[in-house]
Amino acid sequence: MDAFAFARANRPRFLGELEEFLRIPSVSTQPEHQPDMLDAANWLRDQLLAVGFPRAEILPTAGHPIVFAEWSCRRPAAPTVLLYGHYDVQPADPLELWRTPPFEPVVVGDDLYARGASDDKGQLLAQIKAVESLSATAGEPPVSIRCLFEGEEESGSEHLDDFVTANRSILQADVALISDSSILSKDQPSIIYAVRGITYVEVEVTGPAGDLHSGRYGGAVHNPIHALAEMIAGLHDSQGRITIPGFYDRVQVLTPAERAGLARLPFDRHAWLREAGITTDWGEPEYSIVERTTARPTLDVNGIWGGYTQPGAKTVLPSKAFAKISMRLVPQQDPAEISRLIQDHFQAIAPPAVTVQVRELHHGQGAIVPLDSPAIQAAARAYAESFGAEPLFVREGGSLPVVATLRRELGIDSILMGFGLPDDNLHAPNEKLHLPNYFRGIDTVIRFLSYLA
Numbered sequence: 011m012d013a014f015a016f017a018r019a020n021r022p023r024f025l026g027e028l029e030e031f032l033r034i035p036s037v038s039t040q041p042e043h044q045p046d047m048l049d050a051a052n053w054l055r056d057q058l059l060a061v062g063f064p065r066a067e068i069l070p071t072a073g074h075p076i077v078f079a080e081w082s083c084r085r086p087a088a089p090t091v092l093l094y095g096h097y098d099v100q101p102a103d104p105l106e107l108w109r110t111p112p113f114e115p116v117v118v119g120d121d122l123y124a125r126g127a128s129d130d131k132g133q134l135l136a137q138i139k140a141v142e143s144l145s146a147t148a149g150e151p152p153v154s155i156r157c158l159f160e161g162e163e164e165s166g167s168e169h170l171d172d173f174v175t176a177n178r179s180i181l182q183a184d185v186a187l188i189s190d191s192s193i194l195s196k197d198q199p200s201i202i203y204a205v206r207g208i209t210y211v212e213v214e215v216t217g218p219a220g221d222l223h224s225g226r227y228g229g230a231v232h233n234p235i236h237a238l239a240e241m242i243a244g245l246h247d248s249q250g251r252i253t254i255p256g257f258y259d260r261v262q263v264l265t266p267a268e269r270a271g272l273a274r275l276p277f278d279r280h281a282w283l284r285e286a287g288i289t290t291d292w293g294e295p296e297y298s299i300v301e302r303t304t305a306r307p308t309l310d311v312n313g314i315w316g317g318y319t320q321p322g323a324k325t326v327l328p329s330k331a332f333a334k335i336s337m338r339l340v341p342q343q344d345p346a347e348i349s350r351l352i353q354d355h356f357q358a359i360a361p362p363a364v365t366v367q368v369r370e371l372h373h374g375q376g377a378i379v380p381l382d383s384p385a386i387q388a389a390a391r392a393y394a395e396s397f398g399a400e401p402l403f404v405r406e407g408g409s410l411p412v413v414a415t416l417r418r419e420l421g422i423d424s425i426l427m428g429f430g431l432p433d434d435n436l437h438a439p440n441e442k443l444h445l446p447n448y449f450r451g452i453d454t455v456i457r458f459l460s461y462l463a
């Protein structure tokens with residue numbers, strides 16, 4: 011039996027194991043899920059040992075631990091591949107919008123519904139199942155494998171950089187394989203050649219020293235919610251351009267060749283509007299939707315609060331107002347510099363009656379991966395044979411800060427080999443994984459590792 015036959019014959023078990031993994035509510039950002047994070051890390055370590063990794067362990071960080079594993083191939087010339095994925099998931103809220111409970115996986119038709127099914131437990135496990143299929147049928151994997159599975163990706167990978175810096179020797183590899191993204195459609199694979207960076211801040215606006223009666227003070231006291239709303243409204247001009255001075259200084263003009271490449275990608279505006287649940291698009295008019303969502307930097311308010319938000323009415327002029335704001339950055343932008351620029355900008359635009367504090371929550375660098383490496387050739391061939399279509403090369407709007415970290419700390423490039431779909435409801439209610447993609451994903455990784463060898 012070869013690896014593909016093994017994978018096919020073991021599909022029911024591979025699905026059952028994924029369901030087990032998905033039942034653990036490993037939400038990294040919520041302290042009450044701390045024990046679940048350890049359960050997930052333990053489950054993953056046991057899984058790696060069970061498929062045959064001679065070494066698999068849970069290594070501590072200042073936050074959630076890293077699951078590390080290593081399997082050296084006896085063939086002396088075999089390259090080393092670093093597998094990356096994350097075992098943490100986003101919070102499941104709003105719970106009432108889920109059709110089935112987020113941590114009780116359910117198969118409906120071809121789709122498996124659960125928080126983390128696509129992002130990233132299903133994709134991470136596809137990598138492991140490919141290694142299992144190869145080693146179960148050949149005695150060992152065709153290349154040396156190292157695994158770096160983190161538990162803080164969804165909350166900003168706060169301790170990843172320090173971990174990688176401190177553990178360079180055990181992580182050293184020729185190339186990294188990251189399965190934590192999506193392809194264009196179930197029959198059209200794609201390889202990501204750029205991911206965006208991110209700077210995430212929280213803004214606190216303080217007006218009066220305490221809450222005031224809005225009838226006695228309103229009209230003469232600058233309401234901090236108004237002040238915050240005015241400042242936020244000014245962060246974009248009428249053309250959707252970000253107004254923070256210096257924000258675009260390092261943003262490179264897209265070359266005509268790259269714009270032409272992006273314009274050739276299959277994109278159906280109406281399907282996109284439907285998927286987003288909107289009637290018309292918004293943003294920089296001189297850039298296409300594909301460019302705006304992947305190749306241009308953006309700024310979004312992720313949350314805003316203050317004053318009275320409980321049921322009923324309360325006539326209060328609040329003391330404080332808050333917002334969470336994230337900016338997606340192109341690879342040339344420096345997230346730490348952008349953090350300083352937005353802090354300075356808020357100080358400059360703060361109206362005289364309020365004070366503003368801007369705190370950074372996290373940041374991560376974007377990255378570009380070269381398209382001319384033998385590993386990319388291997389990945390393209392693996393996709394083409396597993397999906398029956400040549401992969402297209404795309405930019406990703408989301409962020410995978412680990413790509414820049416691995417480049418900087420280990421000097422290696424990453425292959426972004428994802429198996430999710432655009433309608434997987436990542437970070438949203440009713441997240442799902444298209445099961446044919448799980449199984450084709452396993453086949454694709456089997457091929458990739460074989461070609462690399």
Ligand code: BES
Pocket residue numbers: 129130163164165166167190191192208374406408409410411436
């Ligand atoms: N897997 C996603 C990123 C992604 C989604 C890449 C879809 C490609 C296609 C990842 O888990 C994620 O959501 N990352 C966060 C990172 C942030 C918290 C630093 C993101 O992009 O919001």
Ligand code: ZN
Pocket residue numbers: 096129130163190
């Ligand atoms: Zn992810």
